[in-house]
Each structure stands twice: as structure tokens, then as C-alpha cells.
Amino acid sequence: MLTVETIVSALKEILTDEQVSVNETVRELHSKDESYHESRLPDVVVFPSSAKQVSDILKVANEFEIAVIPFGRGSSLEGHIIPVKSSITIDFSLMDKILEIRPEDLLVRVQPGVTRTQLNKELKKYGLFFSVDPGADASLGGMAATNASGTTAVHYGIMRDQVRDLEVVLADGGIIHTGNLAAKSSSGYHLNGLFVGSEGTLGCFTELTLKVYGIPEFETAARAVFPTVKSAVDAVTSILQAGIPIARVELVDEQSIEQVNHYSETNYPLKPTLFLEFHGNEAGLAQDVEFTKEIMNDNGCLEIKFETDTAARNKLWEARHNLAYAFIHGFKGKKLMSTDVCVSIKDLADAVLFARAELEKAGLPGGIVGHVGDGNFHTLVMMDMNDATEIERAKRFNESIVHFAIERGGTCTGEHGVGIGKMQYQEKEHGAALDVMRTIKLALDPKNIMNPGKLIDLHK
Known part of the structure; x- marks a missing residue:
């Protein structure tokens, strides 16, 4: 009979004692994410420091047929890292190195435990930034696993759009790369697209090569107040159709504005509101701002205020990003x-x-x-x-x-991803295509050890 002691003993043959923990407090920290889903303790938590160690861990898990759950920062929202059975949780916090910055190629190579804030702090020295902003200071490995996006996706795209290459450790311990450094390729299946968003069900990411961008010469933010939600959305549609290069556009309804005012000590009108941001050069944005004002007014905008000052812009977006905490x-x-x-x-x-x-x-x-x-x-x-x-x-x-x-x-x-919370809707959304996904899952993970009970129900 397989016991936790047997698993721990096998893991300690490939890792140091400090890298393997059955401490209840450590396990408790890895038993839940930011969601409302019920927590459950993993049997053991491991802290690898290299792809080789991750490979060795998966070889052990594959041999014993015990589940493996990749863990970044625990900021996911659909129970992605909550065990559904006996499991080893792999915490990637020790794999937090920025391995290479290639300014000429607008690329960066990182380990999965690097956070977006950590990366942007380093990129700023080169006049660059990483665009995906889900709000939380999530790990880049976790962001790729859930195909994160956030406020800037309208202009720069989602996480899947930023991934040029992944180093992935498969269920049997094999290591592959899913892409390369080229800006485009017509060679082979699109494995980047397959693995990004796979939520740890196909393998563990141990290295990511990502696209980055030049910091815009000029940025301006705005807050626009509307009489109705429909008029606000109609204004956004008109902006997009006009080709205005908007970097962010967020709708906040009146009930949310009320919480913003209480929490962030603002005094915004209690009406549906758009928070907007534009990136570009100063001369071009001046024209875009004037055009935007015209579009807003044509759609019944009650008030619009632009902010170019950094502190004022930060206050605006802090209010938006802190909205969840405002409700809590x-x-x-x-x-x-x-x-x-x-x-x-x-x-x-x-x-x-x-x-x-x-x-x-x-x-x-x-x-x-x-x-x-x-x-x-x-x-x-x-x-x-x-x-x-x-x-x-x-x-x-x-x-x-x-x-x-x-x-x-x-x-x-x-x-947010599927995790536990959205599995029941997969059949309705994907139909027969879900069987193709099951086929892929079973081909890459025949023993179903990679984050089982998430994304795809194999028993249907």
C-alpha cells in the first residue's frame, strides 16, 4: 500500500530535506487559492530549483501514480491548485530567476516563479515592460497556465499572445520546448497555444520566453461617466471601430463606484463609468483624445476627465484594481x-x-x-x-x-480559467471538441497524474 512516508522517502532521494515538506502549515498554505472553493491539503509540498529536479519529481509521481499540482502564487480564482485526491504540490517559488533579457528582440526568458512586478522592475532599466496585467502580482508560470489577461488585453493581447516558447516537463518526466525565438513559424502543431491555458493538466512549465514592449512615450488616462451601461458600452464600440489605439478600457457599474468611493476615498458620481488609458506619442495622442471626447459626447457622456499626471493616473487605476478589496x-x-x-x-x-x-x-x-x-x-x-x-x-x-x-x-x-468551478460547463461550450481535448490529455498524461479533476472531466 502506498503511504505518504514512501512518497516522501522517494522525493528525499532527489531533493534536499529542506525542499520537501509535510508540515501542516505549509500544506495549509497550498490547500487553497483566492476562490470560494473548499480547501484540501496536499500530502506533501516540494520546492524544486531546476527543470532537472522537476523532471525527477514527475518521474517519482508517474511511478507511484500520485497526482501532481503545479503552484505559483496561489492567486487563481477557480480552485486550480486545490487537490482533489492524494497529491504532491510543486511550489515554483525557488525558480524565480530572470534568465535573459534580449532588448533587440523584445524578448525575455524567465523561470516560472518570476512575478510580473519583479519582471517589470527589471525591464524598466531597458525602457521595456511586460504587458499582461491581471491585477494580482501573479507568477508568470501561473499566468501562462491559466492564459491570464486583464486590463491591457484590448491593446496588447492576452498571455497566449506573449508566449514565444515554453520549456515543459511532461507527466513522464520528459522535457520539451514548444516554440523558438522566431517571430513566426509555419512548422508543426501550435504547441504554445496548446500548453498555454492548460492549467497544469498537461505538464509543468519550467521556463518561459515572452514578448515585451517598449514603454510608451506618453500615457494619458480618463474617467468617463454615462447615464446607462448601454451608452457606456456603445461608446467603447465606437472607439474601437474608429481605430483609436486604446490601451485599457474598463466598465465599472454604479454599485461598484459606490464601493470605490468608500474604499479609495474618491468622490466619483454614482453612475456607470469607464476608466480608460491611451498609449503613444504625445502629438498623436492629442488627436486621439479629441476624437475620443467627440465619440463620448455623441454617446451621451455626462462627464469626462483626462489625467496625464503619473500620480493621478496611478490613483485612478489603483481604485480599479482594488475594487475586489473594496467589496471585501x-x-x-x-x-x-x-x-x-x-x-x-x-x-x-x-x-x-x-x-x-x-x-x-x-x-x-x-x-x-x-x-x-x-x-x-x-x-x-x-x-x-x-x-x-x-x-x-x-x-x-x-x-x-x-x-x-x-x-x-x-x-x-x-x-480566470476552468479549474474546478467551470468544468461542468465544458460540454455545453465545446461539444464534440471536448473529446479531442480528452484525447490529447490522455495521450500526454495516460495515468492522469497532472492536476487531475481540473479543466476536463475524463470520466464522462
Whole structure:
């Protein structure tokens, strides 16, 4: 019979004692993410420092047929790193080196434990930055695993768009590279696209080569107030159709603005509001700003204020990024459920209005925010985890907006990922294509040791 002691003994043959932990506090820290999903302790947590050690760990796991869960910063939102059975959690915090910066190629090579803040601090010396901004200071390995995006995706793209190459350790311990340094290739299957967003179910990332960008010469931010959600979304549609190079555009509904005012000590009008940011050269942006003002006014904008001062811009975006904490602070004793669906821009206003109506019907406090430039929005729902009926109402609400999105050709998740929470919707969204995904999973991981119970249900 396989025991934890047997597994630990095998792991200590390839790692130092300090790299293997069965300490309950350590295991507790790796038993949950930022989601509302119930926690569960892994059997053992390991801290590798190289791809070779990760390979050796997976060889042990493959031999004993025990589950392996890759762990970055634990900031995921759908239970991605919560064990569903006996497991080894691989914590990548020791693999946090920026290995190479190639300014001429606009590329950087990093280990998976590097965070986006850590990377941008180093890139700033070269006049460069990494564009994907999910809000949390997540690890780059975790961001690739969930195909993260965030506020800047409308201009720079999502995580999948930034990955040039991955070093991946497969379930049997084999090590592969999924790409190269070339800007384009017509050679072979698109393995970068396959592995990014695979949520640790196909392998462990031990190195990433990523695209970076030059820091814009000039940046300006704006806050625009509208009478209705529809008028705000219509304004965004007009901006995109006009080809204005907008870097960020976020919708914050009136209930969320109320929490922003309380938490960030602002005094914004309690109306649907767009937070916007533009990147470019000063002369070009001056024209874009004037054009944007015209479009906003044509769509019934009640007030628009531009900020070019760095401190003022930072305050604006801090208010947006801190919105989840604003709700948590405003509803003490309740747990946050952050929903995540994505629809076409055409369907966005209807989806947001539907979500608000369903939230009112559920009788739960919450707000709606969205990356309206790409049709992705979130509902921040507050619920009492000690009240079973309230939890059930929150789950039914989440299900209603997921079905609304999928029925209109959208997706159950725009950026948070599937994890545990969205597995039940995969069949509805993907149909027969889900069988292709199962085939790929079983080909690469026939013993189903890589983060089982996430993304794809193999038993259906």
C-alpha cells in the first residue's frame, strides 16, 4: 500500500530535506487559492530549483501514480491548485530567476516563479515592460497556465499572445520546448497555444520566453461617466471601430463606484463609468483624445476627465484594481465570488444588464466590472459562507450568466480559467471538441497524474 512516508522517502532521494515538506502549515498554505472553493491539503509540498529536479519529481509521481499540482502564487480564482485526491504540490517559488533579457528582440526568458512586478522592475532599466496585467502580482508560470489577461488585453493581447516558447516537463518526466525565438513559424502543431491555458493538466512549465514592449512615450488616462451601461458600452464600440489605439478600457457599474468611493476615498458620481488609458506619442495622442471626447459626447457622456499626471493616473487605476478589496472591506464577514464570462462586444450591454437583473433576483450584494474592449466582465458577488442558501443562490446566479454567455456564442471564462468551478460547463461550450481535448490529455498524461479533476472531466 502506498503511504505518504514512501512518497516522501522517494522525493528525499532527489531533493534536499529542506525542499520537501509535510508540515501542516505549509500544506495549509497550498490547500487553497483566492476562490470560494473548499480547501484540501496536499500530502506533501516540494520546492524544486531546476527543470532537472522537476523532471525527477514527475518521474517519482508517474511511478507511484500520485497526482501532481503545479503552484505559483496561489492567486487563481477557480480552485486550480486545490487537490482533489492524494497529491504532491510543486511550489515554483525557488525558480524565480530572470534568465535573459534580449532588448533587440523584445524578448525575455524567465523561470516560472518570476512575478510580473519583479519582471517589470527589471525591464524598466531597458525602457521595456511586460504587458499582461491581471491585477494580482501573479507568477508568470501561473499566468501562462491559466492564459491570464486583464486590463491591457484590448491593446496588447492576452498571455497566449506573449508566449514565444515554453520549456515543459511532461507527466513522464520528459522535457520539451514548444516554440523558438522566431517571430513566426509555419512548422508543426501550435504547441504554445496548446500548453498555454492548460492549467497544469498537461505538464509543468519550467521556463518561459515572452514578448515585451517598449514603454510608451506618453500615457494619458480618463474617467468617463454615462447615464446607462448601454451608452457606456456603445461608446467603447465606437472607439474601437474608429481605430483609436486604446490601451485599457474598463466598465465599472454604479454599485461598484459606490464601493470605490468608500474604499479609495474618491468622490466619483454614482453612475456607470469607464476608466480608460491611451498609449503613444504625445502629438498623436492629442488627436486621439479629441476624437475620443467627440465619440463620448455623441454617446451621451455626462462627464469626462483626462489625467496625464503619473500620480493621478496611478490613483485612478489603483481604485480599479482594488475594487475586489473594496467589496471585501465593505461586506465584512462575507466571501467574494468573482464570476468571469466573455461575450461579443455586440452582446456585452445585454449580458451586463442580464447579470444585474439576476443579481437583484438572487438578493445578493455585488458589482459588475468589465474589460469592455474585449467583451469580458466580472460580477463581484458577496456571500456568507456559513449560509448554505446564500451559497446556493450565488452558484445559481453564476450558472445563469454562464448559460447566457454560452448561448450567445461566448465562453464560460474569459481569463480566470476552468479549474474546478467551470468544468461542468465544458460540454455545453465545446461539444464534440471536448473529446479531442480528452484525447490529447490522455495521450500526454495516460495515468492522469497532472492536476487531475481540473479543466476536463475524463470520466464522462
